[in-house]
Amino acid sequence: MKTEILDTLTEGGLAKGKQGEDPLSKNISPRLGNSNARISASQNHTYNTITTGLSPYTGTLGKAQLLHLLKRTLFGVKKDDLAHFAGKTLTEVVDELLVFPTTIPSEPLMWYTSEGTASPSVDWAGVKQGESWVGKILPMNNLQAAGDNFWRGQSVRHWNISQALNQSRSVYEKVVLFWHNHFPISVAKVDLSERNFLYVKLLRENANSSLKDLAFKITKDLAMLSYLNGEVNTKYTPDENFAREIQELFVIGKELPFDQRYTEADVKAAARLLTGHQNIATNYLEAKYGFVSAYHDSTDKQFSAFYGNTVIKGRTGATAGDLELTDFIAMLFDDTQPLPAPNASMTRADVIADFIVKKIYRFFLYHDIDSNIQTNVIKPLADIYKNNNFTIKPVLEALFKSEHFFDIENTRCYIKQPMDVVLGLIRTLNIDTQRADAVAQYNTYWTFTYRTDEMQQGYLEPPNVSGWSPFYQSPHFHKLWINSDTLPKRQAFARELVGWGLWSFNNTPNMRLDHINFVKTLDNPSDPNALINEVVDLLLGRQLSDAHKKQLKIDTLLYKQTTDAYWTVAWNNAISPDATQEQKDGVTYLLILLFDYLVRLEEFQLS
């Protein structure tokens, strides 16, 4: 047995070895590489070379194309969404998808039960159930108030996921998720609810900010200062955690060979530069950023050749932190200095643009980036990103309007992230998630938080500072969402929802598909063929063969009969004003058979 060590390419091999080779193509997959080899054991599997690029897509914007665009930009597609966009041009659709909200519409609410207070529905800061707790500071050094703080942190998670659930027709919520994956924190690890909320607010308010601003703000974000130890990084006690990750994971990335990028000395210099950013509130449960110059290392910071041997002058006083951070960001994003050989054709700005654009591409379209895609898509997108001051919208606009985005190879192939599975299905099926009071409402949201946790995409709880592995772990990427543990959990969630009900926390009503009313919204529900076609479009990532649909029609809607009239009659009876409960139940049962089958198909996992 020959061992597959095909990709033992030493780092730098490409860059050093072949003349004219793009050093940033190091991480791209060779065509017929590992991702294809994965199933080569079962069959010979090759797909066409993808040569499309960023030229505007000029083909039809039919239902298939619209489904593709909406499934990649929203969490699931609703029938209403399709109707809303039908007949519009691609430019109109994409422009609307790129409208971001300008303000945060609400704040997380008190819904938990407090211990030790006069009433369990009032917490240690006097906040009542149903009220926002933001800015109402809990007393410190009080174990019961610490319990409130924990539940407040959970309510940040539930509130945040509810924003995604109740999204507008905009890619905004997926962009927020993208930035959270890029600049991750863990609510449980930080465990300071005010800070956790401010972190989410920062991401939400800066979804289209320049990466320079994001990097600047996230450096001073109090949740991040806790999560990556920035607040214990002082001139007396340097702590390299954040200084490393801002270079390795947040800005510069690892696209260049390790011996051609920043050095360990750069990590240490950056750690010294980043000293002094603190929470200055006396009560640690309060969030009050401040710069403590006494903790700041005011000596000059010498960076390596990768950073053009830049020396950032050490500063003193209250403005030292911002001034040095500004210089640091400017140094990172420099677009004037060529990198040391062999990368002299590039600047650091180019490296950053390439790194971030690849991540965007993989998040929204597909993980496999070969040399064609590197040349025809990634490079031009990186130029767009750099030339638009590192803001994400122009990149998304060019991508979503491109012929490459609609290349048939890029459709139907994306393994849904758990957020797509959970929120997508809830949205597509018009499940009513509105509850009369905050307690029931947050318990309902908790169900979604819990289910996505279980499927390994706990929102605001990524496994570590590099985010979720399916977004970066080569070679399998999105396939990593699926294994023998998570696949049954994804299916179980969907089956509960379309079957006898999705269990919900603390006796809030279980959620369940209203089969008859949902099917009524479809174009032609009395025709079993049209019904199945339409539901397959909405729920599955790809269409089924005619033979398959015929078989499943017989097995479900026709209840083993062979004439379509069996369904048509049953349906018409069930929706007539004088329908008996028996008639309704009978049709509901057939619809359960259909939906249960569809969500268990592997095609349900694709989008």
Added chain:
Amino acid sequence: MNRRKFINNSVKACVSTFFLDQLTQSSFAQSTLMKAIMASCTDNILVIVQLAGGNDGLNTIIPLDQYSKALALPNSSGGRSNILLPETKVLTLSGLSNTAFHPSMSGLRDLYNSGSMSFVQGCGYPNPDFSHFRSTDIWMTGSDSNQFLKTGWIGRELEESYPGFPAGFPSAQYPDPLAIQLGSIVSLAFEASTTSTALAVTDLSQDYELLNSFGDAIDNTRSGENLAYLRGVAVDTDKYNSRILAAAKAQSTNISKLYGTEAEIKDNPLAMQLQGAARLIKGGLTTRVYMASMSGFDTHAAQTESDTTKGTHATLLDKVSKAISGFQDDLVKMGVNKKVTGMVFSEFGRRVNSNGSLGSDHGASMPVMLFGTELAGGMYGTNPNLKPGSVILDNVPMQHDFRSVYYSLLKDWFCLSEAQLSNVFGGKSYPYLSLFKAGAVGINEDDLFASNRTNALADLYPNPAEDTAKLVFTTSGGDVNIELLDATGTPMRTVINKNISAGKHTIGIEKENLKSGLYLVKMRNGSFQETKKLVFR
């Protein structure tokens, strides 16, 4: 219409490849003893424990001789006095005067002193990388610092031992997952060239109901590729799930009290994972490699409290110690200890010099711990020398390439040939460490089961065979004679005629110059006689 068809297509070809390879191994083995050893190696199990985040080796296995010259100095002078464990509190080890364990590790101390634990000092690799992610990948793949492998060291090992994987797996011969990740995210270590060798397991009672769907054809697109992958996972989940449920049911409880109280276990994910592993092993699962993990070792701050025996690191090590000593105790009490060896690693150690927030930053080498009753025990290497010159080192120097440990485990515990080892390690070899007791390697644990001490021709496969058939037989011990006869009963060859120990044995029967046709395999031991038919193509 059968969705399973797509994975069955190439089964036949791969099965014969597999036995061809077994034949190659057999031909190296000159004696029945060697053959017995090889058979037992296929029963041996490796349990890997990952301490994620970078475990502070210096505060785990403590080099007391480094206190005065380095460690006890304040952190402003390059030492770590603020997180240093008091010499009076550390746990001493029998036979070692200058090396001790963290006070939280009494369970592991007992294991060490009883000879069922060893550790290899200063494990790392040249040009250490200080990124968690990169260094984890290096440990998982067994790569060099500047080398990027897409397959894991265990994945490559299992491909060597089970050529043809994944086509045809699971099968009647190999009904169980080759590897199990105790947790939901499968490690890179298990990646083979085409797929992962490991199954993720979090719940030993979860039943899976496979949809028997129509199974549309897979097209040659990215979409088709992903669909095929999804179907493969679904089919494997279904097939393996019933085996796991059965094994968990066969051993429905844990025995050891050393895992801690019920409340402690609930708060100790590693203990829960290893409890599951113990049950599956005792329950009869033939899975070769398990990986458990615990995170939280990235102790940049508050690694210790002002009382340095307390704090985050102490809590973590307490959990590790209880989990592993409980697991080992379970294995012994369940009678399966002889076929299990464990290895504990972290992606890197931490800096010699602590930081001021009672923590330590990313470092380089650290000790790898091993546990199991078949180990030789003891310390490999020496205490690190943290001040070889005039200044205290930044990082713990490397004494052993971590791949030396991998290499030695695969060589002795999984009995890989030099050629196979060369494949696993990309043509490189690493210094060999003799980790096991003399004679421990190759002990067939199946011998402990009463059913394996009765005489029987247990299995003969594949049948019909192309070039080699594998015969599995059990015996009560003594003179065993197995012959290959032709269809008329004429002896063609003696397969084995020797006094052998009680237990389960495996031996290859090669076609060599025999004509295609029907043969009989006849086993005799005392008054016992049994015959099975074998067809060579």
